Amino acid sequence: MNLPYSNRALVVDDFARHVSRGKADFFRQFGLDxxxxxxxxxxxxxxxxxxxxxxxxxxxxxxxxxxHPKIVAALKRALETWDIGNHHLISMPRAMLGRQLAELLPGDINQTVFGVGGGEAIDLALKLAKGITGRPNIISAKGGFHGHTGLALAAGDDQYRAPFGPNPPGFSQAKFGDIAALDAAVDSKTAAVILETIPATLGIVIPPRDYLENVRRICDRSGALMVIDEVQCGLGRTGRLWAIDEYDVVPDIVVIGKGLSGGIYPISATCYRDKFDFFFRKYPFIHISTFGGSELGCFPAMAVLEESSSxxxxxxxxxxxxxxxxxxxxxxxxxxxxxxxxxxxxxxxxxxxxxxxxxxxxxxxxxxxxxxxxxxxxxxxxxxxxxxxxxxxxxxxxxxxxxxxxxxxxxxxxxxx
Ligand SMILES: Cc1ncc(COP(=O)(O)O)c(C=O)c1O
Incomplete structure (x- = not known):
């Protein structure tokens, strides 16, 4: 491989000066640089x-x-014909990838809005839950992690948002796995309960067997939407295509990121149930992501899904x-x-x-x-x-x-x- 630097000190120096001195110092201190x-x-x-x-x-x-050779080949092929495309317009690659996701996701989850990264896709999931229900509040798991963008950050842990001032109103947390705590927290103002199927940043906590089924029941009873974050645990990681498949539950919204890129082209997806289609029918242009679901990125993502679902x-x-x-x-x-x-x-x-x-x-x-x-x-x-x-x-x-x-x-x- 032809590297653009002749020695490591030069890389560290440029990185520390122009990208992040904090990270460079941190990794050096632990000998992990x-x-x-x-x-x-x-x-x-x-x-x-x-x-x-x-x-x-x-x-x-x-x-x-x-x-992965199949993913690299999919992007190379796509580069011969496609570019980023235009999120405002009807798109062949997004139509194909959307159909493939609908075929692979559980129940009647058959609509997808594409994004660039996980945080953005979570933000949209929470916006959508508020828009659909007309309710203001979001409940997440203590110690869960959904990204560092606006609403995703607000649903996460205090340590990542403390320097940025007060959290937006309406966010609260309940202990992951504790159904009584969740039951007590959810009320008629709850737009969504958002959880990772298996919270990774919390320490790969495996939920009690009937937990997610009971979350579904609480959401059904209260009219809150069940939003499941499969950004880390989806795409075959758990031995099922989706971790949620293991628990026989159909969420209202599923968020996919990370692995959908094949490590080659960033893309994320916010996927929701058929019955919530009315919202974007009313407001078709209320959410735009310029690079979201880039037409180039759709092809590696299709190859990822084909490979991971076999x-x-x-x-x-x-x-x-x-x-x-x-x-x-x-x-x-x-x-x-x-x-x-x-x-x-x-x-x-x-x-x-x-x-x-x-x-x-x-x-x-x-x-x-x-x-x-x-x-x-x-x-x-x-x-x-x-x-x-x-x-x-x-x-x-x-x-x-x-x-x-x-x-x-x-x-x-x-x-x-
Ligand atoms: C479970 C989970 N959700 C969401 C995100 C946010 O994804 P991104 O960093 O692509 O914004 C992450 C990132 O680590 C994550 O682990």
């Missing part, structure tokens, strides 16, 4: 060429690994998930003082350690051993373990071996306890 260079499949190389197995995957952007692909995810489950269980038995909980649905995996210093130590040692994984922002004791869904057995064994080595070293440092 690698600079992604060449990338392929499950691996990211740093500037000097050391390979890292990517178990961060940018929260699912790289579900299909880096530069039975063979999902079977592979489930087989790899079974392998990780077995290996993690063995590690927990070997290191019970360190690894205290395994959270897993398919390849959406979280490892909870006994203290923040342990999880941070594990992150650093994994990195030193060639595996890139990061702890959850809202529960730093949990390492999110999100390998590309195309991971094969030898790469999975490499990840487990790196984790085992890391835990052995940490156990030794803690006096063998």
């Amino acid at each position: 690698f600079i992604p260079g060449e990338r392929n499949g499950c691996f990211l190389n740093d500037f000097e060429g050391k390979a890292y197995l990517n178990c961060h995957c940018n929260g699912g952007v790289f579900n299909l690994g880096h530069r 039975a063979a692909f999902l079977q592979h995810v489930n087989e790899m998930a079974a392998f990780f489950s077995e290996q993690f269980t063995a590690l927990q038995e070997k290191f019970p003082q360190l690894l205290i909980e395994i959270r897993q649905k398919g390849l959406m995996m979280g490892l909870k350690f006994s203290a923040e210093k342990i999880s941070m130590g594990v992150c650093k040692m994994l990195y030193d051993n060639g595996v890139f994984a990061i702890f959850s922002g809202n529960d730093t004791c949990v390492i999110q373990f999100l390998p590309p869904l195309i991971i094969q057995k030898p790469e999975a064994e490499f990840a487990i071996s790196a984790l085992t080595k890391s835990l052995e070293v940490l156990q030794g440092m803690l006096g063998g306890k």
Whole structure:
């Protein structure tokens, strides 16, 4: 690969001066200041060429690994004919992608508005819920995460919005998984309950079996819309195409992002049920996103959906998930003082350690051993373990071996306890 810089110090210098000194300092301080260079499949190389197995995957952007040949080919083909297009107009690529999504989403979810990123798509979902119901309030989960744009930020955790002044009115939070708390919070002014099916930033929390079904019941009873954020957990991550499929619930609005890009071209989607079509029929131009659903980006997204929804692909995810489950269980038995909980649905995996210093130590040692994984922002004791869904057995064994080595070293440092 022909890199535009001759040495890493020059990159760091330009980045720190012109992009973000804060980030450069942060990563240097933790010894994690690698600079992604060449990338392929499950691996990211740093500037000097050391390979890292990517178990961060940018929260699912790289579900299909880096530069998946089918996705790259879809974009190259599209470049011969299409450009960004015009969000105001009727569009062939958006019609095709919209139809494909309608065929794959549960129940009567058959309308899509395309965006560029997840936060934007969440903003639209919440706007839509307010517009449809005529109600002002939104309830989200404590510690959940929906992005850093306006309404998405307002529905998220205080730590990300505190410096930006008071939150817009009408947002409140209830503990994820606690149906009584949600029931108490929802009332006749609630426009929407918004939840990630499996909250990632909260620490890959797997909901109690009947939780989402009960959320649906509370929304039905109160007239609030059920908005499900599948930005991280969708597109095969859990071993089903949509995580919500696991819980047999049809939400009113589903938001998709990250992996829909195939890691190649940004695109997101706010998908809603047929019966809510009346809103945009009344206001067809009330929401425009200039680059949203770029016609170029529709083609890689169609290739992502085709790949991720195939039975063979999902079977592979489930087989790899079974392998990780077995290996993690063995590690927990070997290191019970360190690894205290395994959270897993398919390849959406979280490892909870006994203290923040342990999880941070594990992150650093994994990195030193060639595996890139990061702890959850809202529960730093949990390492999110999100390998590309195309991971094969030898790469999975490499990840487990790196984790085992890391835990052995940490156990030794803690006096063998
Ligand atoms: C669950 C979830 N929803 C929404 C978003 C926001 O997506 P974006 O960063 O593309 O705006 C994220 C981003 O990490 C996310 O994890």
